[in-house]
Amino acid sequence: MKTPKSTIKPADFASLYEGFNAPVSRFDCGRKCAPLNDGEPVCCSTQNAVPVVHKVEFDLLKTRTDLWSKFKPYDYATKQIVAELTSDCMAIHCKGARHCERDNRTIACRGFPFYPYITRERQFVGVGTYWVFEDRCWMMSNLEIVDAKFVSEFVATYEALFVKDASEFATYVDFSASARRVYSRWKREIPLLGRDGELLIVAPSSGEIRPGRKKDFPKAKPFTSEKEYREAVKEAGGEVPKEGLRPS
């Protein structure tokens, strides 16, 4: 079946931005990952994460700020990222965390490290995490402190986006299927936060979902222990925050 043409306009992104302002949690998670990444939050440096936006979203941003510009790939991996983009998307980059403008963050910035998880039955049941960042993103190992308000704003934003642009929905149908394949290969369950912020666990082979328990909250290295974390920060030449790995 052909995907209906997108009707999304720059002004739609302006309203989406207004409804998506809640921080992921009340803690400043950048304090935990920056020491592993030359002092920059991992999700704010294109060495790690290249923000991908709808071309229409960039059209809006250009009218509001000079924070963003078109991303120029600099190596094989970044060339691949750009080559694989669909025709209505593009990669952009900002001037860096010190110049961040809260109101001019992209949907991708606001939602990181989460994506909309869609079941095989095409139900949008919650948010999953971009697993390739699990070794650098402290937040992904601390899902129990994600605010329910953030999840509900995330869900409302993507639901509105899917109505205007069916290709976005198709993208996450495919991405969620990739998540099931990857976790299945790893023989691991997929952690999600349900639409009310509750932990859910997906069995990747069957796609079945059950409620998560405390022990199911994921922890990835080096966020598994204070010792692991301190060693990783030391190796990266960073400085451990005074409270260590604990939320603060």
Ligand code: SF4
């Ligand atoms: S979301 Fe993850 S990568 Fe981004 S600042 Fe927080 S801990 Fe770092």
Ligand code: SF4
């Ligand atoms: S706009 Fe802000 S949140 Fe987004 S990548 Fe740049 S510094 Fe990070």
